[in-house]
Amino acid sequence: MNLPSPISTVTFNNFTFDVKRDDLIDPYISGNKWRKLKHILAKAQQLGKKHLVTFGGAYSNHLVATAASGAKFGFKTTAFVRGEAVTNEMLTICKLYGMQLLFVNREEYKDKVKLFDDHFGGESNAFFIDEGGACAEATLGCAEIIDELNACYDHIFCAAGTGTTAAGLLKGINEKTPNTQLQVIQVLKGQDFITAEVGKYVAELAQLKVHTNYHFGGYAKFNNELLDFIKNFTATTGILADQVYTGKLFYAVTDLLKNGIIGPTEKILVVHTGGLLGLLGIKDHL
Ligand SMILES: *Cc1c(COP(=O)(O)O)cnc(C)c1O
Secondary structure (H helix, E strand, O other): OOOOOOEEEEEEOOEEEEEEEHHHOOOOOOHHHHHHHHHHHHHHHHOOOOEEEEEEOOOOHHHHHHHHHHHHHOOEEEEEEEOOOOOOHHHHHHHHOOOEEEEEOHHHHOOHHHHHHHHHOOOOOEEEOOHHHOOHHHHHHHHHHHHOOOOOOOEEEEEEOOOHHHHHHHHHHHHHOOOOEEEEEEOOOOOOOHHHHHHOOOOOOOOEEEEOOOOOOOOOOOOHHHHHHHHHHHHHHOOOOOOOOHHHHHHHHHHHHHOOOOOOOOOEEEEEOOOHHHHHHHOOOO
16 A cells, blocks of 8 residues: 555645545555555454455445455455446456455345345354445544644545545544644535534534535536536646546535635645546546
């Protein structure tokens, strides 16, 4: 793993900010998915477990990261995949890394503990990892992003799906740089549910700010405005961003700067959480 991940300073639309390049940690065990898995795998190893069992959709960065890190660190891997049996590029990579894929319908998928117990309850080597790697160990790995910083930032930005990464970052901020504001871009449509999720792991929430108006229609939804932004951003800065997470994140940073919500002299770090295989989802749209 390429850690600590480097920091790039980019200038875009006349605004300058730093980017924590967790997308460069590994091509397939990328970004926050490695941060989350690091302590989970250490715990599995400690307990003598040999078989990682996890859960995700057919386009899950977490499944690819689990498959690749399982192969690298000597675990067998199995994934329960939500929905009808399909093939796509991401699942192909999972299979290459030796992951066994078990497709289950949406109803069955809801009860993950039952799925694990029914299939692997009798296997003492098997180790349960929740969807997206969500758990307390995952927040510890994400808090380590703050340990790797040499500068103090006014604002740290990240994208949020479940909020586990945001919880880890806030934990690190509260301990190390308590004046830093954590600006979280919720990529799912709807009211803020991130604050409650972060609150499961972190008691002090004063430095947390959640933005709910940059979802572009909902999870994995996008429009031409977002695609044009991503093309322009990538061509200008040399940094790829996907339409599910980091494209919406960089769009939000740029928009908040443009509207003066964040001042031009404030020091900003954007956490690039990786997940670039998600770009396969726009192959028919460019
Ligand atoms: C999974 C993922 C996220 C969301 O992380 P949460 O901890 O679920 O909020 C953000 N960015 C990328 C690139 C991801 O793959």
